[in-house]
Amino acid sequence: MQQIIPGLWELDEIGDRVHCYLWEWERGLTLIDTGFPTDVHTIIDALTARNMALHNVRRIIITHCDIDHLGSAAKLRKATGAVVGCHSVEKELLENPNRRTPASWYLKPVFALLRQAPQFNVLPVPPNELYVDGEETPEGFTVIHTPGHTAGHISLLHRKKRLLIAGDALHNRGGKLQMPSPVFTPRVDIAQRSVWKLAKKYGDDFDTIVFGHGPPILQNGGHRVKSLVSRIFSSEV
Numbered sequence: 001m002q003q004i005i006p007g008l009w010e011l012d013e014i015g016d017r018v019h020c021y022l023w024e025w026e027r028g029l030t031l032i033d034t035g036f037p038t039d040v041h042t043i044i045d046a047l048t049a050r051n052m053a054l055h056n057v058r059r060i061i062i063t064h065c066d067i068d069h070l071g072s073a074a075k076l077r078k079a080t081g082a083v084v085g086c087h088s089v090e091k092e093l094l095e096n097p098n099r100r101t102p103a104s105w106y107l108k109p110v111f112a113l114l115r116q117a118p119q120f121n122v123l124p125v126p127p128n129e130l131y132v133d134g135e136e137t138p139e140g141f142t143v144i145h146t147p148g149h150t151a152g153h154i155s156l157l158h159r160k161k162r163l164l165i166a167g168d169a170l171h172n173r174g175g176k177l178q179m180p181s182p183v184f185t186p187r188v189d190i191a192q193r194s195v196w197k198l199a200k201k202y203g204d205d206f207d208t209i210v211f212g213h214g215p216p217i218l219q220n221g222g223h224r225v226k227s228l229v230s231r232i233f234s235s236e237v
């Protein structure tokens with residue numbers, strides 16, 4: 001487990017395919033995303049190795065329903081007794097993860113086939129809490145609805161810590177700040193507008209950004225997102 005800033009840990013034990021995070025605060029632990037279905041035991045072992053009691057995980061926030069973010073949520077909820085929260089629009093997909101399909105039609109049968117294998121089978125996770133845009137969670141996160149990659153995708157802003165947990169609204173693969181892959185982003189136009197919103201409405205409120213994919217940005221995050229947005233939208237005119 002690696003500390004990114006005080007209070008925020010990355011569960012790097014699960015490897016580099018996806019990142020999930022642990023928020024440590026005065027009322028316990030909050031898990032943000034849960035890795036693939038096969039990551040459950042690694043996450044439990046990582047908590048135990050740090051003497052973090054499982055029952056101290058009180059909340060699991062899901063940025064969106066993809067297999068690499070929702071994968072271990074059902075089993076982790078069972079192991080910890082935590083409540084699970086997501087955006088109100090994402091509720092349907094948490095309850096029916098198999099309804100999530102890639103944007104490209106030719107990948108749809110591949111996805112259907114993969115789901116036959118237990119390691120790719122995401123268990124449904126009916127959420128206990130539903131969030132709306134602008135809502136503040138007890139941990140101090142402002143929920144920002146950032147649709148496009150999925151319809152109910154959220155990013156989380158902690159203003160006091162000047163931290164943005166981007167989820168898959170943005171990627172930093174290979175250290176290059178960019179939009180998520182269009183293959184898995186059915187509405188690229190809406191995803192771009194979401195990043196525009198992050199820049200225009202919240203761009204002065206964060207320095208650190210952590211991602212579902214790619215290493216964290218530790219400085220000038222708001223500025224970096226603003227630059228990306230000006231590149232995206234100037235290339236369209």
Ligand SMILES: [Zn+2]
Nearest residue numbers: 066068168212
């Ligand atoms: Zn992802």
